Amino acid sequence: MSDSHHEESFWRKYIFSTDHKVIGIQYGVTALLFLFFGFSLMMVMRWQLAFPDTAVPFVGGLIKWLADLNGFASDGNLPADLYNAFGAMHGTIMIFLGVVPLVVGAFGNYLVPLQIGAVDMAFPKLNMSSYWVYFIGGVIMFASFFLPGGAANSGWTSYPPLSDIATTGQTYWLLGMVFLITSSLLGSINIIVTIVQLRAPGLTWMRLPFFIWSQFVTSFLLVLAFPPLEAAGIFQLMDRVFHTSFFLPTGLVVGGEILNVSGGGSPLLWQHLFWFLAHPEVYVLILPGMGIIAEILTNNTRKPIWGYKSLVYSSAFLGFMSFLVWAHHMFLTGMGQGMSVFFQTTTMIISVPSVIILSCFMLSLWGGSIRFNTPMLFALGWIPMFGIGGLTGLPLGLSTPDIHLHDTYYVIGHFHYVVAPGTIFAIFAGIYYWFPKITGKMLNETMGKIHFYTSFIFMNGIFWPMFIQGLAGVSRRLADGGTSYAHAQDVLNWNAVMSYSAWLLALAQIPFIINLILTLKKEREANPDPNPWKATTIEWTDTTSPPLGHGNFEKVPTAHRGPYEYSVPGEDSDFTPQSQN
Amino acid sequence: MEIPYNVELREDTGLYNSKLGIWLFLASEVMLFGGLFSAYILLRTGAPVWPPIGEHGSITHLLTETIPHATFNTVILILSSVTMVMAWMSLRMKDLGKFKLYLGTTIVCAIIFLVVKYFEYSHKIHEGFVPSHDTYMALYFTLTGLHGVHILGGIVVLAYFFGPGLKMWDVEPQRFTNRIEIVGLYWHFVDLVWIFLFPTLYLLN
Numbered sequence: 001m002s003d004s005h006h007e008e009s010f011w012r013k014y015i016f017s018t019d020h021k022v023i024g025i026q027y028g029v030t031a032l033l034f035l036f037f038g039f040s041l042m043m044v045m046r047w048q049l050a051f052p053d054t055a056v057p058f059v060g061g062l063i064k065w066l067a068d069l070n071g072f073a074s075d076g077n078l079p080a081d082l083y084n085a086f087g088a089m090h091g092t093i094m095i096f097l098g099v100v101p102l103v104v105g106a107f108g109n110y111l112v113p114l115q116i117g118a119v120d121m122a123f124p125k126l127n128m129s130s131y132w133v134y135f136i137g138g139v140i141m142f143a144s145f146f147l148p149g150g151a152a153n154s155g156w157t158s159y160p161p162l163s164d165i166a167t168t169g170q171t172y173w174l175l176g177m178v179f180l181i182t183s184s185l186l187g188s189i190n191i192i193v194t195i196v197q198l199r200a201p202g203l204t205w206m207r208l209p210f211f212i213w214s215q216f217v218t219s220f221l222l223v224l225a226f227p228p229l230e231a232a233g234i235f236q237l238m239d240r241v242f243h244t245s246f247f248l249p250t251g252l253v254v255g256g257e258i259l260n261v262s263g264g265g266s267p268l269l270w271q272h273l274f275w276f277l278a279h280p281e282v283y284v285l286i287l288p289g290m291g292i293i294a295e296i297l298t299n300n301t302r303k304p305i306w307g308y309k310s311l312v313y314s315s316a317f318l319g320f321m322s323f324l325v326w327a328h329h330m331f332l333t334g335m336g337q338g339m340s341v342f343f344q345t346t347t348m349i350i351s352v353p354s355v356i357i358l359s360c361f362m363l364s365l366w367g368g369s370i371r372f373n374t375p376m377l378f379a380l381g382w383i384p385m386f387g388i389g390g391l392t393g394l395p396l397g398l399s400t401p402d403i404h405l406h407d408t409y410y411v412i413g414h415f416h417y418v419v420a421p422g423t424i425f426a427i428f429a430g431i432y433y434w435f436p437k438i439t440g441k442m443l444n445e446t447m448g449k450i451h452f453y454t455s456f457i458f459m460n461g462i463f464w465p466m467f468i469q470g471l472a473g474v475s476r477r478l479a480d481g482g483t484s485y486a487h488a489q490d491v492l493n494w495n496a497v498m499s500y501s502a503w504l505l506a507l508a509q510i511p512f513i514i515n516l517i518l519t520l521k522k523e524r525e526a527n528p529d530p531n532p533w534k535a536t537t538i539e540w541t542d543t544t545s546p547p548l549g550h551g552n553f554e555k556v557p558t559a560h561r562g563p564y565e566y567s568v569p570g571e572d573s574d575f576t577p578q579s580q581n
Numbered sequence: 582m583e584i585p586y587n588v589e590l591r592e593d594t595g596l597y598n599s600k601l602g603i604w605l606f607l608a609s610e611v612m613l614f615g616g617l618f619s620a621y622i623l624l625r626t627g628a629p630v631w632p633p634i635g636e637h638g639s640i641t642h643l644l645t646e647t648i649p650h651a652t653f654n655t656v657i658l659i660l661s662s663v664t665m666v667m668a669w670m671s672l673r674m675k676d677l678g679k680f681k682l683y684l685g686t687t688i689v690c691a692i693i694f695l696v697v698k699y700f701e702y703s704h705k706i707h708e709g710f711v712p713s714h715d716t717y718m719a720l721y722f723t724l725t726g727l728h729g730v731h732i733l734g735g736i737v738v739l740a741y742f743f744g745p746g747l748k749m750w751d752v753e754p755q756r757f758t759n760r761i762e763i764v765g766l767y768w769h770f771v772d773l774v775w776i777f778l779f780p781t782l783y784l785l786n
Contacts, residue, residue, distance in 0.1 A: 119582040122598045189605045197586050197598050223609045231616030234723060242712045244719035246620065264633050264716040269623050273616055551582040 018124035019550050023131050024110030025438070030131075031101035034138060035424075038093035041086045043502055048078040049481035050499035070150035080479035084153035085169065087477060089141070091156025092173065095281065096180045097138050099423050103288035104184070104222070105134065107430055108191055108215045110438070114539035114547060115209050117200025117557040117579075122193040130186035137179030144172035155477065157278070160247035160270050164239045165254060171240055174233045181226045181233070188219035195219075200538065200579075202559035206312070207578070209537050209563040210305065213312050214291030217319040218284050225280035225323065232273035239265075246270075268333055275326035283322045285419050286386070287315060289426030290357055293379045296433050297361055299535045300376040301368025302574050304564040307360040314353035314360075321350040331399040332406045340399040347397035354390055358383065374448030378429035381456050385425060389417030392467065407477075410470025413463050421459045428455070428512070433533065439520065440528035440545040447515040454508035461501030465494035534575050537563055541577035588756045603763045607770050614774055617724055621781065624716045632717035632786060637709040640717060644786060647701055651783045654697050655775065661690035662772045665765045672758045677750065684743050684761075687768070691736045698729055721782055728778060731771045738764050 017023060044063065047056045056063050060076030067074035072081045109127065113120055121127045144151040149167025152158065163170050195216050199208070208216075235246040243261060247270045250263030298305040305311065327335060327343040361383055370376065392414040395401040405411060428451070436442045472491045474482040481495045482488030531540040539547075542557040557579040565576040585591070586598050594601070625631050632640045668683035705711075705718075712722040742761060749757040 118584075120584055122584065123602065124584070185606075185609055189602055189609075192605055193598050193601045196594055196601055197591050197596065198584070223605055224612050227609045227613035228616030228619075231613055231620065234727065235620060238712060238719060238723055242719075242722075244712045244723075245716055246624070246719055246723075262633070262635050262713060262715045262719075264624070264628055265719075266623060266627055269620055272623070273620070276616070553582075556582075 016128060018120075018128050020109050020113050020121045020124065020127060021438075021547060021552075023127050024106050024108075026131050027101050027105030027109060027134070028107075030135065030138065031098050031106060034093050035098035035102070037142075038090050038098055039506065041090045041093070043506060044078055045083060045086050045090070046499035046502045048083055048479065050496045052480045052483050053077050066145065066150075069146055069148075071148050072150070078479075081153065082150060083479040084155075084477070085145070085150040088152045088155050088158075088173075089145070092141065092152070095156065095285065095419070096177070097134075097141060099285050099419065099427070100184065100281075101134060102427050103285065103292075103423060104191070104215070104218060105131070105187060107211075107288060107292065107427075107434075108187070108218075111434065111539060112191055112194055112212060112215055113198065114437075114543060114552060115212055115537055116195060116198060116203055117538045117542065117553065117559070118194060118198035119551050119553065119556075121190050122197055123190050126186050127190055130183045130190065133179050133186065134183035137176045137183060140172055140176035140179060144169045144176070147172065157274060158236070158270075159274075160236065160239070160267050161249070161252055161254075163236065163270075164247055165259070171237070174237050174240070177233050178230065181230045184222045184226055188222035191215055191219040192223070200557050200559055203538075203578075204559075206309070207559055207562050209291075210294040210308065210311050210315075211288075211291035213315055214287045214294075217315050218287045221280040221284050221287075221319055221322060225277045225284075228273045229277035232270055235273075236270065268330070268335060271330050271333060272327065275329045276323070279326040279329065280319075280322040282415070282418065283318060285423050287318070289382070289386075289423045290315070290361075292426045292430040292433075293361065293382050295535075295537070296375045296379040296429050297364050298564045298566065299433075299533050300371045300373065300379070301364055302371070302566045303364070303368045304562075304566055305360065306363040306366070307356075308562070308564065310356055311360050314356040318350065318353040318357075321346065321353070325350050325397075328397050328399075328402075331402045344397055344399050348394075351390070351394060351397070358387055358390065373432075374443070374445055374452060375429045375433035377449065377452045378425045378432065381452065382422065382425040382429065385417055385421035385459070389414060389419075389422050392417065404473070405470060407475055408470035409466040409474050409476055412476050413466030413470055416463045416466070420463065421456075425455075425459075428452075435519070436528070436532050437530075437539060437543075437545050437547070440524045441519050441522055442532060443519050444515050447511040451508060451512045451515070454511075455505060458501045458505035458508055462498050462505065465491075465498050469494055534573070536565055536575050536577050538578055542579050588753065588759060597759060599759065599763055600766075603766050607766065610770060610774075614727075614777075617727070618777070618781070621720050621724070624720065628716065633715040635715035635718075637714060640705075640710050640715075640721075641786060643705060643708060643710065644783060647704070648783050650697055650701055651779055654694050655779050657690050657694050657697075658772045658775050661687045661694075662769050664690065665768045669758070669761045669765050672750075672754075672761055675754075680761075681743065684739060688736060688739050688743060691732055691739070695729060695732060695736075698725065724778055724782065728771070728774055731774070735764070735768055735771055739768070 014022060044056055044059060055076030056078060063078055063082070064074045064076045067079055067082055070082065072079045074082070078086070109121065147168050149169055151169040152166065152173035154163035154166050154170060158170065158173065195212060238244045239246050239248065245261045245263050245265040247267050248259065248261050248263060248265045249267065252259045252261070252263065294305055294311065324346045325343060327339055328347045331340050392410070396405055396411060396414060432443055432448055469482070469488070469491045472487065474485070474488045474491060482492060528545045530543060530545045533540065535541070538557050538559065542553055548554070559578045560581050561576065561578055563578055567574045568576050584598070588597060590597055664683045664686040668680050668687060671679035671683055710718050712719045742764065746760070749760070
């Protein structure tokens with residue numbers, strides 16, 4: 001295709017590119033920045049929790065400036081109103097602007113076409129627009145911090161009636177969400193069509209790498225679960241802009257007076273619509289992570305993954321079941337015993353495929369000659385961390401223990417183990433693993449190992465004490481971390497431990513950032529090894545590092561076998577590429 | 582390299598790319614309107630009377646008056662769905678003149694629908710039945726409003742294919758026919774939503 005090799009302008013090549021690899025990197029860089037921003041919000045909040053109402057060091061001036069702008073009083077400390085806004089935006093940013101764009105937007109975009117031997121995504125222009133719609137959503141969310149009254153402050157769950165009567169930041173939140181939802185929708189349609197239509201010849205369904213399956217199931221969750229939240233968001237916008245009463249019950253008293261609305265609405269309606277998205281969303285966060293871990297585990301144990309078909313069927317079943325468990329977030333709303341029984345039963349059922357997946361991963365280690373490189377360390381660290389996150393969820397899924405644990409720090413500990421180490425370790429593992437493919441340069445192993453061990457310790461330092469505090473009954477979302485509650489006094493000392501761990505976790509990212517910068521600046525070798533990990537899948541064996549521009553492949557590969565043919569008896573090498581005849 | 586199956590069908594799936602794409606999009610639309618309808622069910626079952634009585638009383642009498650308009654609109658939309666299929670079939674039979682006739686009729690029907698809707702809206706608002714009057718009115722305006730936005734979006738796309746988009750017919754007739762098939766699928770879906778909205782909002786009160 002010589003005619004398509006004309007010089008592209010800078011804008012077409014790097015900014016408004018339709019190449020899935022460039023878009024993947026755009027997603028990755030933007031989302032990593034948002035991830036860091038969301039983490040920074042939490043670092044400030046952790047100061048308030050450890051040392052309530054004292055001036056925040058280093059950024060106290062900035063906090064005071066922002067508080068003035070929002071109309072709150074501050075002497076460099078974090079006022080409660082700002083704490084609420086930071087908390088709501090931490091959750092929103094981490095999930096919708098950080099992790100999902102990383103695991104689906106960045107990894108999905110970059111790797112899916114390469115792994116299935118496709119020249120690009122099925123709809124390149126749609127792909128570009130989904131990134132830019134995401135970007136606009138991010139800008140709206142970021143801008144809301146500078147409004148009078150500050151950013152959205154009703155929690156990332158935005159429960160009405162509070163959110164219906166909250167400050168303007170909530171309207172921005174809803175608008176931002178509409179953009180983010182649209183972006184996810186376009187992106188996931190693109191991924192599904194790409195996987196169904198553009199698989200290389202011979203790449204049948206049961207020969208797909210597990211990463212592809214995880215992206216496939218995830219995309220279905222996004223297509224089907226996000227629209228009800230969009231509906232809910234539209235209702236809330238109507239409530240806020242046109243003063244309807246979708247979520248406002250009759251006779252609601254605000255500030256001592258009955259609110260002047262028609263009433264007749266239901267706050268529970270929001271919770272149903274919200275959790276109908278937000279529970280599948282958990283699997284959107286974790287499934288692509290599992291996909292990444294599967295690739296790295298099998299590559300570094302040098303043996304086929306244990307139970308490939310079980311993994312595939314489990315993830316599909318997981319995806320299906322995730323639509324039937326949402327109200328286990330609502331046991332304490334008074335929705336009724338029958339509902340609780342149904343949803344705790346489905347919740348117990350959904351834990352089965354998760355355990356199957358985790359078991360398959362652990363059994364894959366059995367008898368392998370394991371290479372302990374940085375991606376593998378993160379993958380091995382992921383297994384117990386996700387295990388803790390999953391198992392601590394069981395008491396929450398049963399309505400009786402949930403009476404005690406609901407809305408305590410135990411919940412925070414549980415879901416952070418799932419989504420913080422659970423997805424972020426997978427993301428780090430994936431970055432270390434695929435970096436040589438993207439750039440043609442290997443990241444430094446020593447710095448990578450320092451990054452892993454320190455992150456592993458401090459992650460646990462942050463989240464483990466949350467179980468202790470939560471079991472003691474300390475509620476989440478308290479701007480003073482429980483100081484004013486008698487029952488919290490015995491466990492308050494853990495606040496400082498968690499806070500120091502959080503700040504040290506930030507320091508632990510420095511070797512990672514230095515590693516990235518130094519490696520990027522390093523001169524690339526003349527002919528970088530396209531397959532440094534000796535992997536079997538198509539993206540390693542049939543492309544150069546970095547892959548060719550538009551088109552990816554010199555010639556379209558053909559798959560002749562399954563994805564994980566490592567150490568096949570009788571073969572010359574310990575890996576047999578999928579595309580090898 | 583060109584992206585395969587843009588126009589031609591992939592053998593094992595029997596689809597071209599954008600046909601699968603539009604079905605997935607429609608699946609998400611089903612979930613969107615599913616969310617809206619489930620809100621209707623939840624709010625209605627929780628209300629003591631339906632439609633609720635607000636500041637200006639109940640909307641019931643006004644609704645009975647507007648049933649003929651809404652019925653007319655239903656007929657108009659079904660007609661536009663029929664002409665939409667005819668437009669696609671004309672393309673498949675390489676008859677561009679008929680295609681333009683049928684596509685034009687579809688667009689005109691869609692515009693008539695919105696005009697009738699406009700009079701319905703302004704009549705209700707004039708009588709004081711604004712979205713904040715009660716939960717029925719809130720649902721009525723949100724659901725029909727979103728449906729109206731879908732109609733409007735459809736008009737824009739159809740008008741594009743009637744005007745500048747038609748150029749593709751001379752160069753890639755098969756691809757153009759596919760595009761009309763896809764916009765047709767979307768159009769039928771929008772009509773189908775109305776078929777559900779009409780009894781839900783006008784008749785079942």
